Amino acid sequence: MGRPKIARKSTWVDMTAFCDVAFLLLSFFILTTKFKAPEAISVVTPSSVSSKTAEDQDQCLVTISPDGRVFISYSEEERRMEVVDDLNKRLNLQLSEADLKKASKAEFFASSLSTLKSFVNLPAEQRNGKSLPGIPCVDSTHNEVTEWIASTSSVFLGQKLNLMVKGDKDVPYPIFKNVIDAFKKNDQMKFQIITNQEPIPAGSPLSEKQRAGEKLSD
Amino acid sequence: MADLGEGGGGGGHKKGPGVKKGKKLNTRVDLTPMVDLGFLLITFFIFTTTMSTPTVMKLFLPKDTEKPEEQNKAKESGALTIMLGKDRNVFYYEGILADNGSNFKSTDFKGIRDVILNKKKNTDPKDLVIVIKPSKDSKFRDVVDALDEMTINDVKRYALVDISEPEMQLINATQGVAPATPQQ
Numbered sequence: 001m002g003r004p005k006i007a008r009k010s011t012w013v014d015m016t017a018f019c020d021v022a023f024l025l026l027s028f029f030i031l032t033t034k035f036k037a038p039e040a041i042s043v044v045t046p047s048s049v050s051s052k053t054a055e056d057q058d059q060c061l062v063t064i065s066p067d068g069r070v071f072i073s074y075s076e077e078e079r080r081m082e083v084v085d086d087l088n089k090r091l092n093l094q095l096s097e098a099d100l101k102k103a104s105k106a107e108f109f110a111s112s113l114s115t116l117k118s119f120v121n122l123p124a125e126q127r128n129g130k131s132l133p134g135i136p137c138v139d140s141t142h143n144e145v146t147e148w149i150a151s152t153s154s155v156f157l158g159q160k161l162n163l164m165v166k167g168d169k170d171v172p173y174p175i176f177k178n179v180i181d182a183f184k185k186n187d188q189m190k191f192q193i194i195t196n197q198e199p200i201p202a203g204s205p206l207s208e209k210q211r212a213g214e215k216l217s218d
Numbered sequence: 219m220a221d222l223g224e225g226g227g228g229g230g231h232k233k234g235p236g237v238k239k240g241k242k243l244n245t246r247v248d249l250t251p252m253v254d255l256g257f258l259l260i261t262f263f264i265f266t267t268t269m270s271t272p273t274v275m276k277l278f279l280p281k282d283t284e285k286p287e288e289q290n291k292a293k294e295s296g297a298l299t300i301m302l303g304k305d306r307n308v309f310y311y312e313g314i315l316a317d318n319g320s321n322f323k324s325t326d327f328k329g330i331r332d333v334i335l336n337k338k339k340n341t342d343p344k345d346l347v348i349v350i351k352p353s354k355d356s357k358f359r360d361v362v363d364a365l366d367e368m369t370i371n372d373v374k375r376y377a378l379v380d381i382s383e384p385e386m387q388l389i390n391a392t393q394g395v396a397p398a399t400p401q402q
Contacts, residue, residue, distance in 0.1 A: 015253055016249060019253045019256060022252075022256030022257050026256050029263035045272065046359040046363065048365075050273050050275040050276075050366075052275075055274075064358070164274065167358040169362075170359065171357060172355075172356075172357060173356045173357065175358075176361065180279065184279055189278055189280070192276050193365075195273055195275050195366075196273065201370060204331070205372035206372055209372060
């Protein structure tokens, strides 16, 4: 009267396939991860329903910090040098060849034109957004952003330029107005505001349009 | 670890008596820790990947013209002026501001959508133009939200204009603050 013997099966599971999948996913995520570029200053952008992603080439980015300081950065190193070179020649800033080289390494510009020489000579670790004064942009008579944009437009003349404004959501409007006035003065009528995406509110004309399958305008 | 119990013995079936064989080494490697490590790293990369890529909102500015005949004209009946005040207050009036400020109304960002939609329903789409006037006390976010409202409500013609003095006074009176306190 023995009990029927149940064959003891091995419970060993082959983990190889599992392991393969895990590492495949891992390599995918490693390759697709883009580490955030060091930013001039941390800003919290406002949100909009726009779904167009920002281009990261040929850009001239004007960053406005929450306390209203203005920074300018360019995505390409040679552009930085050309813009600074143009400023130098036009306004006679007395920058040397070596200064221009250093300027091309600067991730952003955050000083008045008169102190640009000492700014580009700052060691990289001192060039952080917290302590620097920013580009003066107080009112329409004392607005150096205009000079920067003037040089930018002459450097990018006939080429694609993505002029962008990245402002903190708490920037007072007059500062933003000074920046767009600087654009207007240089006939840069087209620019982009960097925002975070937010969902389109239900029931609005835009969501109806989207449902109808129409192409949303930018 | 990938098996339960059963010792480390490997797949041994009993050998008959007298059969002498060299001890077979089990070449099976337990991959469980490796899988663990793999998924741990995956979770790390998922969490550090910036999911929200920034989006852009395009804006085209009109050219400022001095000559009045070149300026864009807005029909009074189709105009809606939205003013942005302090602390996300929104003010609006239709057409031209009355001298006594009787058509000057106050709302907020939630209410302005209905105002725009109402206006849109009641006017000829050709004539509809919305004028956005941010005051000195408004924030960048308010301006972006107001512009966004134009996209949401599918308004084709809108303009960003400086605020005028009587409007500023009305806003200050409504908000109950002393006029134009400079910021910082």
